[in-house]
Amino acid sequence: MVPFGGWEMPVEYSGLIAEHMAVREKAGLFDVSHMGEFEVEGRGALGFLERVTANHVGKLVPGQAQYSALPDERGCPIDDVIVYRRAEERFLVVVNAANIDKDLAWLQSQGPNGCTLRDRSDEFALIALQGPKAEEILRPLTPIDLASVAFYRFAEGEVAGAPLIVARTGYTGEDGFELFVAPEHAEALWTALLEAGGPQGLVPAGLGARDTLRLEARMLLYGNDMDETTTLIEAGLGWIVSLDEHKGEFNGRAVLAEQKASGAPRKLAGFEVVGRGIARHGYKVVLGDEAVGEVTSGSYAPFLRKNIGLCYLPAPRAAAGTEFDVEIRGHRVAARVVPTPFYKRPR
Amino acid sequence: MYPEEFRYSKDHEWIGVDGDRGRIGITDYAQKQLGDVVFLELPEVGRTLAAGDQFGTVESVKAVSELYSPVAGEVVEINSALAAKPEAINQDPHGEAWMIVVRLKDPAALDGLMDAKAYGAFVESEAR
Numbered sequence: 001m002v003p004f005g006g007w008e009m010p011v012e013y014s015g016l017i018a019e020h021m022a023v024r025e026k027a028g029l030f031d032v033s034h035m036g037e038f039e040v041e042g043r044g045a046l047g048f049l050e051r052v053t054a055n056h057v058g059k060l061v062p063g064q065a066q067y068s069a070l071p072d073e074r075g076c077p078i079d080d081v082i083v084y085r086r087a088e089e090r091f092l093v094v095v096n097a098a099n100i101d102k103d104l105a106w107l108q109s110q111g112p113n114g115c116t117l118r119d120r121s122d123e124f125a126l127i128a129l130q131g132p133k134a135e136e137i138l139r140p141l142t143p144i145d146l147a148s149v150a151f152y153r154f155a156e157g158e159v160a161g162a163p164l165i166v167a168r169t170g171y172t173g174e175d176g177f178e179l180f181v182a183p184e185h186a187e188a189l190w191t192a193l194l195e196a197g198g199p200q201g202l203v204p205a206g207l208g209a210r211d212t213l214r215l216e217a218r219m220l221l222y223g224n225d226m227d228e229t230t231t232l233i234e235a236g237l238g239w240i241v242s243l244d245e246h247k248g249e250f251n252g253r254a255v256l257a258e259q260k261a262s263g264a265p266r267k268l269a270g271f272e273v274v275g276r277g278i279a280r281h282g283y284k285v286v287l288g289d290e291a292v293g294e295v296t297s298g299s300y301a302p303f304l305r306k307n308i309g310l311c312y313l314p315a316p317r318a319a320a321g322t323e324f325d326v327e328i329r330g331h332r333v334a335a336r337v338v339p340t341p342f343y344k345r346p347r
Numbered sequence: 348m349y350p351e352e353f354r355y356s357k358d359h360e361w362i363g364v365d366g367d368r369g370r371i372g373i374t375d376y377a378q379k380q381l382g383d384v385v386f387l388e389l390p391e392v393g394r395t396l397a398a399g400d401q402f403g404t405v406e407s408v409k410a411v412s413e414l415y416s417p418v419a420g421e422v423v424e425i426n427s428a429l430a431a432k433p434e435a436i437n438q439d440p441h442g443e444a445w446m447i448v449v450r451l452k453d454p455a456a457l458d459g460l461m462d463a464k465a466y467g468a469f470v471e472s473e474a475r
Contacts, residue, residue: 016409017408276388299408
């Protein structure tokens with residue numbers, strides 16, 4: 001167990017690689033109850049969320065979710081979030097555990113007019129069932145028609161008798177679901193899922209596999225791959241920045257629109273280590289003879305069996321094929337920019 | 348659990364001595380703490396080590412750990428097959444996954460190391 005954002009969480013259960021492979025080939029079950037949940041409700045909720053998030057909230061229909069971020073006026077994320085539209089005027093915003101207090105203070109400072117903003121993090125446990133067998137495992141436990149719950153859609157109903165929200169979202173690059181459930185039902189739900197999924201190969205999976213899975217899929221980790229010093233465009237998140245006229249003005253729009261049009265000075269690039277060694281978070285990145293930054297995330301990738309990572313490079317040098325070095329324990333080891341995501345699931 | 352014929356360091360290396368040669372690896376406790384090992388870096392044959400010198404690095408998916416020689420000596424052999432198959436460190440840490448052989452500078456220097464029983468008690472106290 002390791003401390004993580006004030007929670008004690010298992011890094012691994014049966015072994016990181018076994019858990020990683022189970023999620024890629026069968027299914028894994030994650031306890032991600034540490035994530036924060038804010039509710040934004042009222043006549044002004046949509047307008048408020050349009051102003052404080054980067055993506056176009058108005059495009060969502062009830063039952064639909066969206067990956068987004070809370071940019072500051074410089075276009076850098078206070079956090080990355082998922083916005084769930086539960087009704088016309090009722091939204092759930094899922095935020096990173098370590099940022100709950102910061103996000104809440106930030107959102108309150110942005111003037112939530114005509115709506116209520118409430119931190120409901122203590123009222124939700126979150127269990128993620130991820131992997132190609134996820135739907136098959138969940139189906140017998142719920143009356144919800146899972147086939148109709150498309151990617152980034154969600155439904156409210158029951159699973160194993162517990163009232164909850166079932167969302168087709170995740171942080172692994174696989175098909176799967178995230179189940180928002182009241183804490184008092186969480187343990188029974190966890191047990192019911194593991195029992196039901198056991199025959200299909202479902203195993204509990206820890207923080208370690210969650211990190212290697214998300215990295216293979218090039219999903220970013222707030223605090224490592226992006227923070228208040230990186231714009232959303234630099235982080236490669238231009239696809240969640242909506243310049244739609246119906247969205248209107250929002251924090252950071254001017255900077256983000258400018259960078260979207262003319263490019264950012266640097267870009268988050270995915271790389272493979274060509275030489276021997278594992279590039280890890282914080283290791284120096286050297287381009288020619290110039291230290292240009294640090295590895296933001298880096299690991300052995302269990303499914304790909306390669307050493308991969310992410311780092312910021314000057315935009316002109318961030319194209320696939322560019323070679324540079326990562327300094328590993330005082331030695332320069334060759335690395336090469338590659339197209340991302342590193343891993344894409346077969347469909 | 349821990350072979351009687353080995354001696355153990357507080358850094359969780361074992362050494363099995365035969366004459367003036369000592370074979371060195373990491374303990375079962377160490378491999379369990381690391382998790383799935385995916386990378387191993389070993390020294391060149393011929394390198395001279397003082398007791399406590401770093402002789403290599405072992406990495407699991409999540410962690411980096413330095414390897415320290417429990418004794419002084421010269422590296423006379425390395426397990427190159429292991430560097431190509433580092434997962435053997437998880438499977439057979441006290442056997443197939445030996446890492447280096449050193450020619451001991453002073454065979455009496457083993458006296459500062461723990462025997463199997465003392466090491467077992469040591470890791471139990473560390474785990475608490």
